[in-house]
Amino acid sequence: MPRHDLDGIRTALLAQTDRLGDWLAEVDPATWAADSVLPGWTVTVLTGHVISVLRGIPVLLDRPSDGRPLPLTEHVRPEHAVPNDTERDEEVATWAGAAAADVLRDYRTATAAARERLVGPLPVAVTVRRGPAAVVDLLVTRLWELVVHTDDLARSAPHSPPPTYDPAAVRIAARSFAHLLAARAPGRTVELRVPPHVAVQCVAGPRHTRGTPANVVETDALSWVRLATGRVRWPDAVAAGAVHASGERSDLSGYLPLLA
Numbered sequence: 351m352p353r354h355d356l357d358g359i360r361t362a363l364l365a366q367t368d369r370l371g372d373w374l375a376e377v378d379p380a381t382w383a384a385d386s387v388l389p390g391w392t393v394t395v396l397t398g399h400v401i402s403v404l405r406g407i408p409v410l411l412d413r414p415s416d417g418r419p420l421p422l423t424e425h426v427r428p429e430h431a432v433p434n435d436t437e438r439d440e441e442v443a444t445w446a447g448a449a450a451a452d453v454l455r456d457y458r459t460a461t462a463a464a465r466e467r468l469v470g471p472l473p474v475a476v477t478v479r480r481g482p483a484a485v486v487d488l489l490v491t492r493l494w495e496l497v498v499h500t501d502d503l504a505r506s507a508p509h510s511p512p513p514t515y516d517p518a519a520v521r522i523a524a525r526s527f528a529h530l531l532a533a534r535a536p537g538r539t540v541e542l543r544v545p546p547h548v549a550v551q552c553v554a555g556p557r558h559t560r561g562t563p564a565n566v567v568e569t570d571a572l573s574w575v576r577l578a579t580g581r582v583r584w585p586d587a588v589a590a591g592a593v594h595a596s597g598e599r600s601d602l603s604g605y606l607p608l609l610a
Contacts, residue, residue: 354522359489360468362518366496367404367461370503373513374454382450386506387581390442393506396499397453398445403495404460407467410488414473417482422526423533425480425487426609490526494609497523498579501572515572521547524571527578527608535605540597543568555599565597580607 374397386396445453475482497519504512525548532542532550539555541563542548556564569577573592576582584603587593595601 356486363493365516366519381507395445404464407464413477415475415477415482419475419482419484422487540565565600567595569593578608
């Protein structure tokens with residue numbers, strides 16, 4: 351996978367954090383107790399999970415590693431994406447009864463702490479659950495969380511004005527998920543296009559060399575993020591017109607989701 355720009359990622363991460371915080375501050379009070387689009391979680395619990403993600407950034411950055419970083423593909427292998435029921439239960443137990451004002455306060459505090467740590471010097475690599483990780487890869491995964499859960503929260507509050515997205519955050523998420531697919535399914539049989547952000551070739555088989563590829567998948571950035579994280583199923587996205595797939599081998603359902 352290509353190496354990302356560290357400064358660009360941390361700037362986009364903090365920008366999306368701010369945008370989500372602004373939206374949360376304006377959410378109708380009744381929304382907090384409503385069920386979110388994630389089974390078993392209310393909007394309050396889902397927001398609490400985002401707070402936990404933000405709180406974890408300074409903690410992880412203070413665990414420098416001298417080891418050789420594993421590639422991002424090793425840290426986000428498909429078998430690692432299976433939801434951890436214990437962790438989910440802990441999130442519910444921690445946040446289910448929290449008042450909206452307290453959640454907002456905790457969000458602001460976690461945001462401030464993450465910003466303070468991110469603007470300072472950063473290690474090259476840190477120690478995470480599965481071994482050494484490049485800091486740039488760690489921050490990509492945190493950015494995924496912010497973009498994906500902003501969308502989750504937006505879909506959980508359909509009667510509220512939707513949150514806005516930092517353009518760089520969406521671009522980085524779309525590009526990194528596309529390159530993750532190409533790493534998981536190497537080849538040149540299918541061209542995935544997420545304009546204007548990225549186009550990659552993937553899937554083993556006959557190699558495309560010139561002209562219009564025989565197998566093309568095209569979608570917008572947010573739809574691609576939803577597919578990559580299992581928020582929408584491939585046939586549903588195709589049926590809804592969110593994905594345009596042409597060619598006999600353009601069905602990517604066997605490779606999705608990339609994360610759960």
